[in-house]
Amino acid sequence: MSQSNAVPMLSVSNIESYYGPIIAIRGISLEVPKQRIVAVLGANGAGKTTLLKTISGIMEPEKGAVMLEGQAIGGDEPAAIVRKGVAHVPEGREIFPLLSVRDNLSLGAYTRPAADGIAEDMEMVFGYFPILKERAGQLAGTLSGGQQQMLAIARGMMARPRIMLLDEPSLGLSPLAVKEIFAVIRRLNVEQGVTMMLVEQNARAALELADYGYVLELGRVVMEGSSSRLLSSPDIQEFYLGVKESGQRGQRRWKRRKTWR
Amino acid sequence: MESLQLLVSGLANGCVYGLIALGFVLIYKATEALNFAQGDMMMLGAFVTLGLTNDHYWALPFWVSVPIALLLMGAFGYVLEITLLRRMSGQSQIAVVVLTVALGFIIRFLAGAIWGHEPQSLESPIAGVNVRLSGLVLGLDEVAVILVTIVLTGLLYLGFAHTRLGLAMQATSQNQLAAYYMGIPVKRVSALIWCLSGVVATAAGILLASKGSIDPNSGFLGIKAFAAAVIGGLGSLPGALLGGLVIGVIEPFAARYVAAGFSQVVPYAVLLLVLIIRPSGILSQVRDKKV
Numbered sequence: 001m002s003q004s005n006a007v008p009m010l011s012v013s014n015i016e017s018y019y020g021p022i023i024a025i026r027g028i029s030l031e032v033p034k035q036r037i038v039a040v041l042g043a044n045g046a047g048k049t050t051l052l053k054t055i056s057g058i059m060e061p062e063k064g065a066v067m068l069e070g071q072a073i074g075g076d077e078p079a080a081i082v083r084k085g086v087a088h089v090p091e092g093r094e095i096f097p098l099l100s101v102r103d104n105l106s107l108g109a110y111t112r113p114a115a116d117g118i119a120e121d122m123e124m125v126f127g128y129f130p131i132l133k134e135r136a137g138q139l140a141g142t143l144s145g146g147q148q149q150m151l152a153i154a155r156g157m158m159a160r161p162r163i164m165l166l167d168e169p170s171l172g173l174s175p176l177a178v179k180e181i182f183a184v185i186r187r188l189n190v191e192q193g194v195t196m197m198l199v200e201q202n203a204r205a206a207l208e209l210a211d212y213g214y215v216l217e218l219g220r221v222v223m224e225g226s227s228s229r230l231l232s233s234p235d236i237q238e239f240y241l242g243v244k245e246s247g248q249r250g251q252r253r254w255k256r257r258k259t260w261r
Numbered sequence: 262m263e264s265l266q267l268l269v270s271g272l273a274n275g276c277v278y279g280l281i282a283l284g285f286v287l288i289y290k291a292t293e294a295l296n297f298a299q300g301d302m303m304m305l306g307a308f309v310t311l312g313l314t315n316d317h318y319w320a321l322p323f324w325v326s327v328p329i330a331l332l333l334m335g336a337f338g339y340v341l342e343i344t345l346l347r348r349m350s351g352q353s354q355i356a357v358v359v360l361t362v363a364l365g366f367i368i369r370f371l372a373g374a375i376w377g378h379e380p381q382s383l384e385s386p387i388a389g390v391n392v393r394l395s396g397l398v399l400g401l402d403e404v405a406v407i408l409v410t411i412v413l414t415g416l417l418y419l420g421f422a423h424t425r426l427g428l429a430m431q432a433t434s435q436n437q438l439a440a441y442y443m444g445i446p447v448k449r450v451s452a453l454i455w456c457l458s459g460v461v462a463t464a465a466g467i468l469l470a471s472k473g474s475i476d477p478n479s480g481f482l483g484i485k486a487f488a489a490a491v492i493g494g495l496g497s498l499p500g501a502l503l504g505g506l507v508i509g510v511i512e513p514f515a516a517r518y519v520a521a522g523f524s525q526v527v528p529y530a531v532l533l534l535v536l537i538i539r540p541s542g543i544l545s546q547v548r549d550k551k552v
Contacts, residue, residue: 058442079444082444088442090438094442095439099432099435103431
Protein backbone atom coordinates (compact mmCIF):
# COMPACT_ATOMS: atom_id res chain seq x y z
CA MET A 1 0.00 0.00 0.00
CA SER A 2 2.99 2.24 -0.40
CA GLN A 3 1.25 3.98 -3.31
CA SER A 4 -1.03 6.02 -1.04
CA ASN A 5 0.37 9.45 -0.34
CA ALA A 6 -1.34 10.16 2.97
CA VAL A 7 0.46 9.27 6.18
CA PRO A 8 -0.81 5.85 7.21
CA MET A 9 -2.50 5.43 10.61
CA LEU A 10 -0.01 2.75 11.49
CA SER A 11 3.15 1.69 9.83
CA VAL A 12 5.49 -1.00 10.96
CA SER A 13 8.87 -1.34 9.34
CA ASN A 14 11.26 -4.19 9.68
CA ILE A 15 10.38 -5.10 13.24
CA GLU A 16 11.88 -8.11 14.95
CA SER A 17 10.63 -9.47 18.26
CA TYR A 18 11.97 -12.27 20.40
CA TYR A 19 10.71 -14.48 23.20
CA GLY A 20 14.00 -14.79 25.02
CA PRO A 21 16.40 -16.22 22.45
CA ILE A 22 13.61 -17.37 20.12
CA ILE A 23 12.76 -15.07 17.25
CA ALA A 24 9.00 -14.73 16.78
CA ILE A 25 8.77 -12.11 14.05
CA ARG A 26 11.61 -11.53 11.67
CA GLY A 27 11.47 -8.27 9.83
CA ILE A 28 7.80 -7.51 9.29
CA SER A 29 6.79 -4.35 7.45
CA LEU A 30 3.23 -3.34 6.86
CA GLU A 31 0.92 -0.35 6.70
CA VAL A 32 -2.60 0.31 7.87
CA PRO A 33 -4.14 3.32 6.07
CA LYS A 34 -6.48 5.64 7.96
CA GLN A 35 -10.06 4.48 8.45
CA ARG A 36 -9.49 1.20 6.68
CA ILE A 37 -9.69 -2.39 7.85
CA VAL A 38 -6.56 -4.45 7.33
CA ALA A 39 -6.44 -8.17 8.00
CA VAL A 40 -3.36 -10.15 8.93
CA LEU A 41 -3.74 -13.85 8.20
CA GLY A 42 -1.61 -16.74 9.22
CA ALA A 43 -1.57 -20.10 10.91
CA ASN A 44 -0.70 -20.84 14.53
CA GLY A 45 2.77 -19.62 15.39
CA ALA A 46 3.03 -17.33 12.38
CA GLY A 47 3.68 -14.38 14.68
CA LYS A 48 0.33 -12.63 14.45
CA THR A 49 -0.22 -12.15 18.17
CA THR A 50 3.42 -11.19 18.70
CA LEU A 51 3.03 -8.55 16.02
CA LEU A 52 0.06 -6.99 17.82
CA LYS A 53 1.77 -7.22 21.20
CA THR A 54 4.79 -5.47 19.77
CA ILE A 55 2.63 -2.67 18.36
CA SER A 56 0.79 -2.12 21.66
CA GLY A 57 4.02 -2.10 23.66
CA ILE A 58 3.47 -5.29 25.67
CA MET A 59 6.59 -6.58 23.92
CA GLU A 60 9.49 -4.43 22.86
CA PRO A 61 10.70 -4.63 19.28
CA GLU A 62 14.36 -5.60 19.12
CA LYS A 63 14.73 -3.86 15.79
CA GLY A 64 12.63 -1.74 13.48
CA ALA A 65 10.13 1.06 13.92
CA VAL A 66 6.46 1.35 14.81
CA MET A 67 4.89 4.63 13.70
CA LEU A 68 1.45 5.92 14.62
CA GLU A 69 0.46 8.63 12.13
CA GLY A 70 4.13 9.29 11.50
CA GLN A 71 5.05 9.44 15.20
CA ALA A 72 7.38 6.74 16.55
CA ILE A 73 5.80 4.69 19.35
CA GLY A 74 8.08 1.64 19.32
CA GLY A 75 9.43 0.89 22.78
CA ASP A 76 6.95 3.16 24.60
CA GLU A 77 5.15 1.93 27.74
CA PRO A 78 1.81 0.22 26.99
CA ALA A 79 -0.02 2.95 28.93
CA ALA A 80 1.52 5.68 26.77
CA ILE A 81 0.55 3.82 23.61
CA VAL A 82 -3.07 3.44 24.76
CA ARG A 83 -3.13 7.15 25.51
CA LYS A 84 -1.93 7.91 21.97
CA GLY A 85 -4.95 6.07 20.59
CA VAL A 86 -4.13 2.40 20.16
CA ALA A 87 -6.64 -0.01 21.69
CA HIS A 88 -5.71 -3.67 21.83
CA VAL A 89 -8.54 -6.21 22.01
CA PRO A 90 -6.58 -9.28 23.04
CA GLU A 91 -6.92 -12.89 22.01
CA GLY A 92 -9.23 -14.85 24.27
CA ARG A 93 -11.07 -11.65 25.37
CA GLU A 94 -9.12 -11.18 28.65
CA ILE A 95 -11.97 -9.41 30.38
CA PHE A 96 -12.01 -8.83 34.14
CA PRO A 97 -14.23 -11.75 35.21
CA LEU A 98 -15.11 -10.62 38.74
CA LEU A 99 -15.96 -7.04 37.82
CA SER A 100 -19.30 -5.91 36.45
CA VAL A 101 -19.73 -5.22 32.75
CA ARG A 102 -19.95 -1.51 33.57
CA ASP A 103 -16.69 -1.57 35.55
CA ASN A 104 -14.97 -3.44 32.73
CA LEU A 105 -16.06 -0.66 30.38
CA SER A 106 -14.89 2.11 32.72
CA LEU A 107 -11.49 0.46 32.89
CA GLY A 108 -11.33 0.66 29.10
CA ALA A 109 -11.35 4.43 29.58
CA TYR A 110 -8.72 4.30 32.33
CA THR A 111 -6.24 6.53 30.52
CA ARG A 112 -8.80 9.27 29.91
CA PRO A 113 -9.59 12.10 32.32
CA ALA A 114 -12.87 11.51 34.17
CA ALA A 115 -14.80 14.44 32.72
CA ASP A 116 -13.97 13.58 29.12
CA GLY A 117 -17.35 12.31 27.92
CA ILE A 118 -16.91 8.80 29.27
CA ALA A 119 -20.60 8.50 30.16
CA GLU A 120 -21.54 9.42 26.58
CA ASP A 121 -19.14 6.84 25.21
CA MET A 122 -20.63 4.21 27.48
CA GLU A 123 -24.02 4.98 25.91
CA MET A 124 -22.38 4.85 22.47
CA VAL A 125 -21.03 1.32 22.99
CA PHE A 126 -24.33 0.24 24.54
CA GLY A 127 -25.91 1.40 21.29
CA TYR A 128 -23.71 -1.01 19.36
CA PHE A 129 -24.07 -3.84 21.87
CA PRO A 130 -27.52 -3.55 23.51
CA ILE A 131 -27.01 -6.86 25.34
CA LEU A 132 -24.20 -5.26 27.35
CA LYS A 133 -26.58 -2.57 28.56
CA GLU A 134 -29.01 -5.25 29.72
CA ARG A 135 -26.19 -7.01 31.56
CA ALA A 136 -24.39 -3.89 32.78
CA GLY A 137 -24.58 -4.85 36.44
CA GLN A 138 -23.67 -8.49 35.93
CA LEU A 139 -20.20 -9.93 36.56
CA ALA A 140 -18.37 -10.14 33.25
CA GLY A 141 -17.28 -13.73 33.93
CA THR A 142 -20.91 -14.84 33.74
CA LEU A 143 -21.36 -13.66 30.14
CA SER A 144 -21.31 -16.11 27.25
CA GLY A 145 -18.25 -16.30 25.01
CA GLY A 146 -19.82 -14.13 22.31
CA GLN A 147 -20.93 -11.54 24.85
CA GLN A 148 -17.46 -11.50 26.37
CA GLN A 149 -16.01 -10.78 22.93
CA MET A 150 -18.51 -7.94 22.52
CA LEU A 151 -17.44 -6.64 25.92
CA ALA A 152 -13.77 -6.83 24.94
CA ILE A 153 -14.44 -4.77 21.79
CA ALA A 154 -16.69 -2.32 23.64
CA ARG A 155 -14.01 -1.95 26.33
CA GLY A 156 -11.50 -1.20 23.60
CA MET A 157 -13.81 1.49 22.16
CA MET A 158 -13.97 3.17 25.58
CA ALA A 159 -10.37 4.29 25.07
CA ARG A 160 -11.58 6.40 22.09
CA PRO A 161 -8.96 4.74 19.92
CA ARG A 162 -7.71 5.96 16.56
CA ILE A 163 -6.83 2.39 15.71
CA MET A 164 -8.07 -0.85 17.20
CA LEU A 165 -5.97 -4.01 17.14
CA LEU A 166 -8.25 -7.05 17.14
CA ASP A 167 -6.65 -10.38 17.95
CA GLU A 168 -8.77 -13.28 16.68
CA PRO A 169 -12.18 -11.85 17.52
CA SER A 170 -13.80 -14.96 15.99
CA LEU A 171 -11.97 -17.40 18.27
CA GLY A 172 -14.28 -20.04 19.70
CA LEU A 173 -17.48 -18.32 18.60
CA SER A 174 -20.46 -19.71 16.69
CA PRO A 175 -20.71 -18.69 13.01
CA LEU A 176 -23.70 -16.56 13.89
CA ALA A 177 -21.83 -14.73 16.65
CA VAL A 178 -18.88 -14.18 14.29
CA LYS A 179 -21.22 -12.63 11.74
CA GLU A 180 -22.76 -10.36 14.33
CA ILE A 181 -19.44 -9.22 15.73
CA PHE A 182 -17.83 -8.63 12.34
CA ALA A 183 -20.84 -6.55 11.33
CA VAL A 184 -20.31 -4.33 14.37
CA ILE A 185 -16.58 -4.04 13.61
CA ARG A 186 -17.54 -2.78 10.15
CA ARG A 187 -20.04 -0.30 11.60
CA LEU A 188 -17.52 1.00 14.15
CA ASN A 189 -15.07 1.49 11.31
CA VAL A 190 -17.53 3.39 9.13
CA GLU A 191 -19.56 5.26 11.76
CA GLN A 192 -16.91 6.00 14.39
CA GLY A 193 -13.99 6.28 11.97
CA VAL A 194 -11.83 3.80 13.86
CA THR A 195 -9.08 2.20 11.82
CA MET A 196 -9.05 -1.56 12.32
CA MET A 197 -6.20 -4.02 12.23
CA LEU A 198 -7.49 -7.53 12.47
CA VAL A 199 -5.54 -10.70 13.05
CA GLU A 200 -7.40 -13.86 12.11
CA GLN A 201 -7.22 -17.54 11.37
CA ASN A 202 -10.70 -17.41 9.93
CA ALA A 203 -9.38 -16.13 6.61
CA ARG A 204 -12.64 -15.97 4.70
CA ALA A 205 -14.52 -13.95 7.30
CA ALA A 206 -11.52 -11.67 7.74
CA LEU A 207 -11.01 -11.00 4.03
CA GLU A 208 -14.71 -10.38 3.49
CA LEU A 209 -14.53 -7.71 6.17
CA ALA A 210 -11.16 -6.18 5.35
CA ASP A 211 -10.02 -3.90 2.54
CA TYR A 212 -6.51 -5.23 2.41
CA GLY A 213 -4.70 -8.26 3.73
CA TYR A 214 -1.27 -9.52 4.66
CA VAL A 215 -0.30 -13.18 4.97
CA LEU A 216 2.20 -14.08 7.68
CA GLU A 217 4.22 -17.26 7.79
CA LEU A 218 6.94 -18.07 10.29
CA GLY A 219 7.32 -14.45 11.27
CA ARG A 220 7.47 -12.99 7.76
CA VAL A 221 5.03 -11.32 5.38
CA VAL A 222 4.79 -13.73 2.45
CA MET A 223 1.94 -12.15 0.53
CA GLU A 224 -0.14 -9.00 0.52
CA GLY A 225 -2.87 -7.49 -1.56
CA SER A 226 -6.40 -6.18 -1.68
CA SER A 227 -8.93 -8.52 -0.13
CA SER A 228 -10.52 -9.35 -3.46
CA ARG A 229 -7.13 -10.22 -4.90
CA LEU A 230 -6.25 -12.43 -1.96
CA LEU A 231 -9.63 -14.12 -2.01
CA SER A 232 -9.10 -15.09 -5.63
CA SER A 233 -5.48 -16.14 -5.24
CA PRO A 234 -5.06 -19.89 -5.72
CA ASP A 235 -2.53 -20.10 -2.89
CA ILE A 236 -4.85 -18.43 -0.42
CA GLN A 237 -7.75 -20.52 -1.62
CA GLU A 238 -5.83 -23.71 -1.12
CA PHE A 239 -4.01 -23.01 2.10
CA TYR A 240 -6.33 -20.65 3.95
CA LEU A 241 -9.78 -21.09 2.50
CA GLY A 242 -9.71 -24.85 2.06
CA VAL A 243 -10.80 -24.74 -1.60
CA LYS A 244 -9.58 -27.87 -3.37
CA GLU A 245 -8.80 -27.57 -7.05
CA SER A 246 -8.53 -30.52 -9.32
CA GLY A 247 -5.53 -30.93 -11.57
CA GLN A 248 -5.36 -31.46 -15.34
CA ARG A 249 -5.83 -35.18 -15.12
CA GLY A 250 -8.88 -34.82 -12.94
CA GLN A 251 -7.08 -35.61 -9.75
CA ARG A 252 -5.66 -33.41 -7.10
CA ARG A 253 -1.94 -32.93 -7.00
CA TRP A 254 -0.34 -34.43 -3.92
CA LYS A 255 0.65 -31.09 -2.55
CA ARG A 256 0.68 -27.69 -4.07
CA ARG A 257 3.85 -25.77 -3.74
CA LYS A 258 3.29 -22.36 -2.30
CA THR A 259 4.37 -19.82 -4.87
CA TRP A 260 6.04 -17.65 -2.24
CA ARG A 261 8.49 -20.36 -1.25
CA MET B 262 -22.19 -14.98 79.66
CA GLU B 263 -18.83 -16.64 79.78
CA SER B 264 -19.06 -17.92 76.24
CA LEU B 265 -20.07 -14.42 75.14
CA GLN B 266 -16.90 -13.04 76.67
CA LEU B 267 -14.85 -15.77 75.05
CA LEU B 268 -16.51 -14.90 71.78
CA VAL B 269 -15.67 -11.20 72.05
CA SER B 270 -12.03 -11.80 72.92
CA GLY B 271 -11.83 -14.39 70.17
CA LEU B 272 -13.30 -11.96 67.67
CA ALA B 273 -10.82 -9.31 68.75
CA ASN B 274 -7.87 -11.65 68.21
CA GLY B 275 -9.44 -12.83 64.99
CA CYS B 276 -9.64 -9.24 63.74
CA VAL B 277 -5.89 -8.89 64.15
CA TYR B 278 -5.26 -12.16 62.31
CA GLY B 279 -7.77 -11.10 59.70
CA LEU B 280 -6.06 -7.76 59.13
CA ILE B 281 -2.66 -9.41 58.69
CA ALA B 282 -4.25 -11.95 56.36
CA LEU B 283 -5.85 -9.07 54.46
CA GLY B 284 -2.44 -7.57 53.73
CA PHE B 285 -1.24 -10.97 52.69
CA VAL B 286 -4.13 -11.49 50.27
CA LEU B 287 -3.89 -7.94 48.90
CA ILE B 288 -0.35 -8.60 47.77
CA TYR B 289 -1.02 -12.13 46.62
CA LYS B 290 -3.97 -11.11 44.48
CA ALA B 291 -2.35 -8.16 42.80
CA THR B 292 1.18 -9.42 42.32
CA GLU B 293 0.99 -13.19 42.89
CA ALA B 294 3.74 -12.87 45.47
CA LEU B 295 3.39 -14.64 48.82
CA ASN B 296 4.69 -12.15 51.37
CA PHE B 297 5.89 -14.17 54.33
CA ALA B 298 7.17 -10.96 55.91
CA GLN B 299 3.60 -9.69 56.38
CA GLY B 300 3.61 -10.67 60.08
CA ASP B 301 6.94 -8.97 60.54
CA MET B 302 5.68 -5.84 58.85
CA MET B 303 2.84 -5.90 61.40
CA MET B 304 5.38 -6.22 64.20
CA LEU B 305 7.55 -3.45 62.77
CA GLY B 306 4.52 -1.18 62.41
CA ALA B 307 3.63 -1.83 66.05
CA PHE B 308 7.19 -1.07 67.20
CA VAL B 309 7.39 2.11 65.14
CA THR B 310 4.17 3.33 66.79
CA LEU B 311 5.44 2.22 70.19
CA GLY B 312 8.76 3.93 69.61
CA LEU B 313 6.97 7.19 68.79
CA THR B 314 4.42 6.97 71.58
CA ASN B 315 5.87 5.34 74.68
CA ASP B 316 7.24 7.57 77.42
CA HIS B 317 10.77 6.23 77.51
CA TYR B 318 11.15 6.67 73.74
CA TRP B 319 9.82 9.73 71.88
CA ALA B 320 6.71 10.25 74.01
CA LEU B 321 4.59 11.76 71.27
CA PRO B 322 0.81 11.86 71.77
CA PHE B 323 -0.83 8.62 70.59
CA TRP B 324 -3.00 10.38 67.99
CA VAL B 325 0.06 12.04 66.48
CA SER B 326 2.24 8.96 66.30
CA VAL B 327 -0.41 6.71 64.73
CA PRO B 328 -0.69 8.64 61.45
CA ILE B 329 3.09 9.05 61.34
CA ALA B 330 3.58 5.31 61.80
CA LEU B 331 0.96 4.48 59.15
CA LEU B 332 2.66 6.87 56.76
CA LEU B 333 6.15 5.54 57.46
CA MET B 334 5.08 1.92 57.06
CA GLY B 335 3.16 2.69 53.89
CA ALA B 336 6.32 4.26 52.49
CA PHE B 337 8.29 1.23 53.70
CA GLY B 338 5.99 -1.12 51.74
CA TYR B 339 6.20 1.09 48.66
CA VAL B 340 9.99 1.22 48.76
CA LEU B 341 10.23 -2.55 49.31
CA GLU B 342 8.27 -3.08 46.12
CA ILE B 343 10.21 -0.69 43.91
CA THR B 344 13.64 -1.74 45.19
CA LEU B 345 13.33 -5.49 45.76
CA LEU B 346 10.10 -7.12 44.62
CA ARG B 347 9.98 -5.45 41.22
CA ARG B 348 13.31 -7.02 40.33
CA MET B 349 11.85 -10.43 41.07
CA SER B 350 9.17 -10.22 38.40
CA GLY B 351 9.52 -13.13 36.04
CA GLN B 352 11.34 -15.19 38.68
CA SER B 353 9.76 -18.28 40.18
CA GLN B 354 7.32 -17.86 43.03
CA ILE B 355 9.59 -19.79 45.37
CA ALA B 356 12.32 -17.19 44.85
CA VAL B 357 9.90 -14.50 46.02
CA VAL B 358 8.93 -16.64 49.04
CA VAL B 359 12.57 -17.03 50.03
CA LEU B 360 13.13 -13.31 49.56
CA THR B 361 10.22 -12.40 51.84
CA VAL B 362 11.25 -14.97 54.45
CA ALA B 363 14.72 -13.42 54.49
CA LEU B 364 13.13 -9.99 54.70
CA GLY B 365 11.17 -11.18 57.74
CA PHE B 366 14.40 -12.26 59.46
CA ILE B 367 16.01 -8.91 58.74
CA ILE B 368 13.03 -6.97 60.10
CA ARG B 369 12.98 -9.15 63.25
CA PHE B 370 16.69 -8.61 63.80
CA LEU B 371 16.43 -4.86 63.27
CA ALA B 372 13.47 -4.54 65.61
CA GLY B 373 15.34 -6.52 68.26
CA ALA B 374 18.41 -4.35 67.85
CA ILE B 375 16.44 -1.11 68.12
CA TRP B 376 13.73 -1.88 70.68
CA GLY B 377 15.13 -4.92 72.49
CA HIS B 378 13.72 -8.42 72.84
CA GLU B 379 11.49 -7.86 75.88
CA PRO B 380 7.73 -7.83 75.34
CA GLN B 381 6.40 -4.27 75.50
CA SER B 382 2.97 -2.75 75.52
CA LEU B 383 1.89 0.25 73.55
CA GLU B 384 0.77 3.08 75.84
CA SER B 385 -2.46 3.65 74.02
CA PRO B 386 -5.61 5.30 75.37
CA ILE B 387 -7.60 2.11 74.84
CA ALA B 388 -5.37 -0.19 76.88
CA GLY B 389 -6.57 -1.52 80.22
CA VAL B 390 -9.99 0.17 80.34
CA ASN B 391 -13.12 -1.91 80.85
CA VAL B 392 -16.59 -1.19 79.58
CA ARG B 393 -19.69 -2.64 81.20
CA LEU B 394 -22.55 -3.68 79.00
CA SER B 395 -25.52 -5.06 80.97
CA GLY B 396 -23.48 -7.33 83.19
CA LEU B 397 -20.91 -8.05 80.49
CA VAL B 398 -17.41 -6.79 81.22
CA LEU B 399 -15.46 -6.16 78.07
CA GLY B 400 -12.03 -4.70 77.58
CA LEU B 401 -12.24 -1.39 75.73
CA ASP B 402 -9.23 -2.59 73.76
CA GLU B 403 -11.14 -5.61 72.47
CA VAL B 404 -14.18 -3.55 71.53
CA ALA B 405 -11.93 -0.99 69.84
CA VAL B 406 -10.15 -3.68 67.85
CA ILE B 407 -13.43 -4.97 66.50
CA LEU B 408 -14.74 -1.49 65.71
CA VAL B 409 -11.53 -0.37 64.02
CA THR B 410 -11.46 -3.52 61.92
CA ILE B 411 -15.05 -2.96 60.81
CA VAL B 412 -14.33 0.66 59.87
CA LEU B 413 -11.08 -0.20 58.11
CA THR B 414 -12.55 -3.01 56.03
CA GLY B 415 -15.52 -0.81 55.21
CA LEU B 416 -13.16 1.88 53.95
CA LEU B 417 -11.16 -0.65 51.97
CA TYR B 418 -14.35 -2.02 50.44
CA LEU B 419 -15.54 1.44 49.40
CA GLY B 420 -12.09 2.27 48.07
CA PHE B 421 -11.90 -0.86 45.96
CA ALA B 422 -15.42 -0.66 44.63
CA HIS B 423 -15.81 3.04 44.00
CA THR B 424 -12.51 4.69 43.20
CA ARG B 425 -10.57 4.71 39.98
CA LEU B 426 -7.43 3.45 41.69
CA GLY B 427 -9.36 0.75 43.55
CA LEU B 428 -10.88 -0.47 40.32
CA ALA B 429 -7.43 -0.50 38.74
CA MET B 430 -6.15 -2.55 41.67
CA GLN B 431 -8.96 -5.07 41.27
CA ALA B 432 -8.36 -5.23 37.54
CA THR B 433 -4.63 -5.81 38.05
CA SER B 434 -5.31 -8.63 40.46
CA GLN B 435 -7.86 -10.32 38.21
CA ASN B 436 -5.99 -10.12 34.94
CA GLN B 437 -2.62 -8.44 34.91
CA LEU B 438 -2.10 -8.73 31.16
CA ALA B 439 -5.46 -7.16 30.41
CA ALA B 440 -4.63 -4.39 32.89
CA TYR B 441 -1.59 -3.59 30.75
CA TYR B 442 -3.81 -3.54 27.66
CA MET B 443 -6.09 -0.99 29.35
CA GLY B 444 -3.12 1.30 29.96
CA ILE B 445 -3.20 0.78 33.73
CA PRO B 446 0.29 1.49 35.13
CA VAL B 447 0.58 -2.02 36.58
CA LYS B 448 3.98 -1.48 38.20
CA ARG B 449 2.85 1.60 40.08
CA VAL B 450 -0.33 -0.18 41.13
CA SER B 451 1.78 -3.04 42.54
CA ALA B 452 3.89 -0.60 44.54
CA LEU B 453 0.73 1.05 45.89
CA ILE B 454 -0.61 -2.37 46.89
CA TRP B 455 2.54 -2.97 48.94
CA CYS B 456 2.09 0.47 50.44
CA LEU B 457 -1.52 -0.28 51.36
CA SER B 458 -0.50 -3.63 52.73
CA GLY B 459 2.11 -1.96 54.96
CA VAL B 460 -0.58 0.40 56.27
CA VAL B 461 -3.02 -2.43 57.01
CA ALA B 462 -0.27 -4.43 58.72
CA THR B 463 0.56 -1.43 60.88
CA ALA B 464 -3.07 -1.00 61.87
CA ALA B 465 -3.09 -4.67 62.92
CA GLY B 466 0.15 -4.16 64.83
CA ILE B 467 -1.16 -1.11 66.69
CA LEU B 468 -4.29 -2.99 67.72
CA LEU B 469 -2.28 -6.03 68.83
CA ALA B 470 0.17 -3.94 70.84
CA SER B 471 -2.69 -2.05 72.50
CA LYS B 472 -4.53 -5.13 73.70
CA GLY B 473 -1.47 -7.13 74.70
CA SER B 474 2.22 -6.82 74.16
CA ILE B 475 4.62 -7.25 71.32
CA ASP B 476 8.17 -8.43 70.94
CA PRO B 477 10.24 -9.00 67.78
CA ASN B 478 8.96 -12.56 67.54
CA SER B 479 5.33 -11.41 67.34
CA GLY B 480 5.87 -11.49 63.60
CA PHE B 481 5.34 -15.22 63.73
CA LEU B 482 1.64 -14.44 64.09
CA GLY B 483 1.97 -14.01 60.34
CA ILE B 484 1.97 -17.80 60.02
CA LYS B 485 -1.39 -17.95 61.78
CA ALA B 486 -2.62 -15.21 59.50
CA PHE B 487 -1.39 -17.17 56.51
CA ALA B 488 -3.45 -20.11 57.74
CA ALA B 489 -6.39 -17.72 58.06
CA ALA B 490 -5.89 -16.55 54.50
CA VAL B 491 -5.80 -20.13 53.24
CA ILE B 492 -8.92 -21.08 55.21
CA GLY B 493 -10.76 -18.11 53.78
CA GLY B 494 -9.59 -18.85 50.27
CA LEU B 495 -6.30 -17.30 49.25
CA GLY B 496 -7.30 -14.53 46.93
CA SER B 497 -10.50 -13.43 48.61
CA LEU B 498 -10.44 -10.34 50.83
CA PRO B 499 -13.65 -11.13 52.74
CA GLY B 500 -12.36 -14.68 53.00
CA ALA B 501 -9.15 -13.49 54.67
CA LEU B 502 -11.13 -11.65 57.33
CA LEU B 503 -13.47 -14.58 57.83
CA GLY B 504 -10.54 -17.00 58.10
CA GLY B 505 -8.95 -14.73 60.71
CA LEU B 506 -12.19 -14.59 62.69
CA VAL B 507 -12.60 -18.38 62.50
CA ILE B 508 -9.11 -18.99 63.90
CA GLY B 509 -9.48 -16.20 66.45
CA VAL B 510 -12.78 -17.53 67.78
CA ILE B 511 -11.67 -21.15 67.84
CA GLU B 512 -8.62 -20.37 70.00
CA PRO B 513 -10.26 -19.18 73.26
CA PHE B 514 -12.97 -21.84 73.07
CA ALA B 515 -10.41 -24.54 72.48
CA ALA B 516 -8.33 -23.22 75.35
CA ARG B 517 -11.39 -23.34 77.60
CA TYR B 518 -12.90 -26.68 76.59
CA VAL B 519 -10.07 -28.77 75.14
CA ALA B 520 -7.36 -30.33 77.28
CA ALA B 521 -4.31 -28.14 77.71
CA GLY B 522 -1.64 -28.96 75.18
CA PHE B 523 -4.18 -29.99 72.56
CA SER B 524 -6.00 -26.68 72.43
CA GLN B 525 -3.18 -25.04 70.46
CA VAL B 526 -3.61 -27.62 67.72
CA VAL B 527 -7.30 -27.02 67.13
CA PRO B 528 -7.02 -24.07 64.69
CA TYR B 529 -4.65 -26.06 62.52
CA ALA B 530 -6.88 -29.12 62.67
CA VAL B 531 -9.61 -26.85 61.32
CA LEU B 532 -7.21 -25.66 58.62
CA LEU B 533 -6.63 -29.27 57.56
CA LEU B 534 -10.34 -29.97 57.60
CA VAL B 535 -11.10 -26.95 55.40
CA LEU B 536 -8.35 -27.93 52.99
CA ILE B 537 -9.79 -31.43 52.68
CA ILE B 538 -13.43 -30.41 52.30
CA ARG B 539 -12.95 -27.22 50.30
CA PRO B 540 -9.40 -27.13 48.95
CA SER B 541 -9.73 -23.64 47.51
CA GLY B 542 -10.94 -22.13 50.79
CA ILE B 543 -14.29 -21.08 52.18
CA LEU B 544 -14.85 -18.02 50.01
CA SER B 545 -12.67 -18.86 47.06
CA GLN B 546 -13.04 -16.78 43.93
CA VAL B 547 -11.49 -19.25 41.55
CA ARG B 548 -13.51 -19.36 38.36
CA ASP B 549 -12.84 -21.26 35.20
CA LYS B 550 -12.04 -19.17 32.19
CA LYS B 551 -14.47 -19.51 29.32
CA VAL B 552 -12.99 -20.36 25.96
